[in-house]
Amino acid sequence: MSDAPVTHIDPAAFTADPYPVLAQMRRETPITFVPELGATLLTRRDDIHREEKRIDVFSSVQPGGLMEQIMGLNMMRRDGEPHGTERRALFPALSPRTVADHWAPRFEQIVSDRLDQLAPQGGCDLVRDFAMPVSGAALCAMTGLTCMTPEEMDAASQQMIDAIANYAANPQVEATGLAASTRVDDAIAERLPQVRAAPDPSILSVLDRAEMPLPSIAANIKVIIGGGQNEPRDAIAGLLWALLAHPDQRALITSGDATMSEAFSEYTRLVAPIQMAPRMVARRDTVAGVTFELGDRVFLMFGSACRDEDHFDHADHFDLSRDTSAAIPFGAGPHFCAGAAAARTLVAQYAVPMILDRFPQMQLAGPAPFAGWAFRGPTSVPVTW
Numbered sequence: 468m469s470d471a472p473v474t475h476i477d478p479a480a481f482t483a484d485p486y487p488v489l490a491q492m493r494r495e496t497p498i499t500f501v502p503e504l505g506a507t508l509l510t511r512r513d514d515i516h517r518e519e520k521r522i523d524v525f526s527s528v529q530p531g532g533l534m535e536q537i538m539g540l541n542m543m544r545r546d547g548e549p550h551g552t553e554r555r556a557l558f559p560a561l562s563p564r565t566v567a568d569h570w571a572p573r574f575e576q577i578v579s580d581r582l583d584q585l586a587p588q589g590g591c592d593l594v595r596d597f598a599m600p601v602s603g604a605a606l607c608a609m610t611g612l613t614c615m616t617p618e619e620m621d622a623a624s625q626q627m628i629d630a631i632a633n634y635a636a637n638p639q640v641e642a643t644g645l646a647a648s649t650r651v652d653d654a655i656a657e658r659l660p661q662v663r664a665a666p667d668p669s670i671l672s673v674l675d676r677a678e679m680p681l682p683s684i685a686a687n688i689k690v691i692i693g694g695g696q697n698e699p700r701d702a703i704a705g706l707l708w709a710l711l712a713h714p715d716q717r718a719l720i721t722s723g724d725a726t727m728s729e730a731f732s733e734y735t736r737l738v739a740p741i742q743m744a745p746r747m748v749a750r751r752d753t754v755a756g757v758t759f760e761l762g763d764r765v766f767l768m769f770g771s772a773c774r775d776e777d778h779f780d781h782a783d784h785f786d787l788s789r790d791t792s793a794a795i796p797f798g799a800g801p802h803f804c805a806g807a808a809a810a811r812t813l814v815a816q817y818a819v820p821m822i823l824d825r826f827p828q829m830q831l832a833g834p835a836p837f838a839g840w841a842f843r844g845p846t847s848v849p850v851t852w
């Protein structure tokens with residue numbers, strides 16, 4: 468165990484709102500061991516930005532960990548060349564060029580179809596009725612698993628994530644996660660002959676053409692389902708909440724003084740949809756006076772980094788005029804989000820501007836509670852139009 472100073476947390480309070488505790492950690496014990504999480508947390512932006520790149524110490528390899536048990540060994544749990552090989556294989560499916568040429572028109576169609584369905588309702592919960600199905604449909608398209616519905620995609624994502632965080636070894640949670648993993652295997656088995664007959668830019672087709680072995684294809688598609696569903700969902704619903712709750716900031720977009728892409732950057736800084744990434748210490752080392760031991764569990768707290776007072780004035784405010792370039796909601800090392808261009812395009816170019824254009828009178832119709840310290844977003848955003 469590292470010799471970092473110990474900070475105790477109340478897990479329920481940390482899940483409801485981790486930010487006050489994270490601010491205290493950044494101020495008093497920026498690298499701290501939290502017994503309730505069994506991990507040493509790095510909470511300052513510059514520490515994370517620097518140390519995440521030192522993969523010889525802060526490794527992504529976690530043999531036999533829960534993610535590997537549920538999904539199989541994928542790029543998020545590899546370092547160095549084995550990681551690079553899988554990243555390069557994936558690139559043609561999610562490159563900025565592929566996103567612009569191939570996925571953008573699909574995203575536009577997905578959002579447009581959903582808005583047609585919602586229009587007569589006069590109101591909805593933006594999380595459940597808009598952000599979730601749009602994110603799910605986009606993920607069905609990008610993965611190539613078009614035989615799954617957006618609802619099935621959302622359920623599989625949540626069930627696998629729950630099983631990966633199942634540190635209490637609840638057998639029901641494990642069984643449900645494994646069943647979701649098997650459903651994804653079945654969808655891959657159904658779609659593989661079809662994309663072989665008619666190759667396309669989907670992740671399934673691209674990884675297959677790169678001759679990645681099937682277990683690795685399945686494991687990487689599962690990690691993308693785990694990481695590519697909730698995050699765009701939370702960014703769509705969260706950014707819409709932020710703009711509806713801050714009309715002065717929304718007015719900056721209307722007047723042309725800020726762009727939707729800047730609003731996306733500011734929202735993901737304010738509420739990072741992925742708040743943390745785990746690492747395992749691969750060799751003894753000392754960082755900022757703290758000595759880490761082989762096998763220590765470390766959490767890189769991206770959400771905390773994005774509110775670091777050393778980089779952001781009034782870090783708790785939604786402010787479209789700020790410089791967000793120091794923010795790291797997509798990571799800061801070799802595992803930098805492979806879907807960042809797709810996420811920004813889906814959220815900032817289509818989902819959020821299209822619904823605001825379609826329902827210009829849309830307004831909040833109740834409270835929008837936020838939850839989560841590992842993944843964070845609104846659980847419900849009721850609106851009327």
Ligand code: HEM
Binds near residue numbers: 699741801805
């Ligand atoms: C707003 C939406 C999203 C956010 C905030 C987000 C954030 C992140 C973060 C923080 C990481 C870990 C970075 C690290 O450890 O340094 C990550 C990794 C990853 N993300 Fe995303 N993500 C989003 C959407 C997506 C989408 C839509 C996809 C794919 C369709 C995707 C695919 C991936 C993959 C494959 C990795 C693993 C990369 C690797 O291990 O090399 N993400 N993402």
